[in-house]
Amino acid sequence: MVENRRFLDILAHAVLLLGVLAVAFPVYVAFVASTHPSSDFVSGVVPLLPGSEGLATYREVLAGGGSTQMSVPIALALKNSLIMALAIALGKIAISILSAYAIVWFRFPLRQLAFWAIFITLMLPVEVRIVPTFKVVADLGLLNSYAGLSVPLIASATATFLFRQVFLTIPDELMEAARIDGAGPIRFFRDVLVPLSQTNIAALFVILFIYGWNQYLWPILITTDDSFTTVVAGIKRMADVTDGEPRWNDIMATAMLAMAPPALVVIVMQRLFVKGLVETEK
Template sequence: MIGQSPIRIGIAHIVLILGIVVVAFPIYYTFVASTHSLQTILRPPLPLVPGDRFFENYWTALFGGVGRIGGVSVGTLLLNTTVMALGIAVGKIVISILSAYAIVFFRFPLRMMFFWLIFITLMLPVEVRILPTYKVMVDFGLIDTYAGLTLPLMASATATLLFRQFFLTIPGELVEAARVDGAGPWRFFKDILLPLSKTNIAALFVILFIYGWTQYLWPLLVTNRNDMGTIVIALKKMISFADADTEWHLVMVTSILAIVPPILVVLFMQRWFVKGLVETEK
């Protein structure tokens, strides 16, 4: 930075590097443990360098099945969790952006009352309404289905509020110009609002994907079969009170695989994510 002495810059870099080491070391240690045999992990100290069981451990976890979760492979759990996270993220964005579009650009009776009803649901998270929601899933036969995993978590008052606040910044002249050019509601939404909202959508997608990926309570209730579980639930089931009964090498593999997809989503969408959070002028 301009006006900063080399000593201050050096200290700042040292602090930054130390912070990265503190945050990254547990992840590295988990990766190292995932490449060793169970006997090596149970016989401390664990080496600080990767072992020779990388391919064997990861192949066993991904395709061979894990005993403590009914012989289901981690690959199946990753698929279930990915479908759930994508379904929640995409569903929340679609429902919220359409709701905000209707509230801002259409005039109909009780419009603001509906908005405040949506806003009030912020005080009713899934944990509060979990019993009636579960009863609805049972009545519709959605237990152990992807629909049961995703549908109850799709509605989002927060995303609706964020899209509404952004749509309120759209100049009225732009709406009038689109109307003069003969653009109907659908064309205005598709050709104008969606391109303007892409950074907001990207930022929300990252947040909502991680929200769906880390869900624990709802998947625990709505799934009974091991092959419909998510990777977060599987991690809990794989750990026993007795170290000897826990396949720690597979637990470490599952832990690494559980954090890879969210990291990839953040890395691939980092530019759009940051832009969507800090951009104020459209």
């Protein structure tokens, strides 16, 4: 039984507020830094109040990159990251839900072996297989392309496992009823399983979109053409200045722009995201 004490309520709210401040304060500092001239950071003292250069800084980085190390506009880098993240998220969901459907609802030889072969790939992260993956992509001529950025990352054992667990909760009687009504495997999948999995699809989409958006190692390895630079790799490139001081206002403005799309996806899909993670009954 949970005791209802005012002291415990105050303590819980204080801990929550401290957590929010710990997360939000660096974001606020980045925003403030993006509104001041770069010269304000030479002394090492970061202002805590917004300046007057915000609109000019954001306009500069969106249109021209804002740095001698970044030869393409940040708007193009944002577009590249968006295409890559959407391709990875949608590709992972499509392949995983079809794989789970085949494993759960079809009876074929070595069905369980196929599932465990997929599941074992969880022990092989991108960093372990990055050299052979790069060799395959290079041999296929997919360097400096959206396909090269996204296709090697669209297989997901985790998503396959999650969809399999969802499908196992659906009774076989539902399949029998659909079969009596004349529904074939494709129609059963389209009209029954996909609608029942909407919340799980939404939750996975949020997670996988952020995963694709935050990719750093693979994009810098697979692209040599600046026109395919992603925004996360662009932030690192803007900070690598050999002569002179980094333009921290441009870097912070780019960081704020890079945070906006994932935050927007989470906000828009928050209800479905939470429901998909906590829902246990179908």
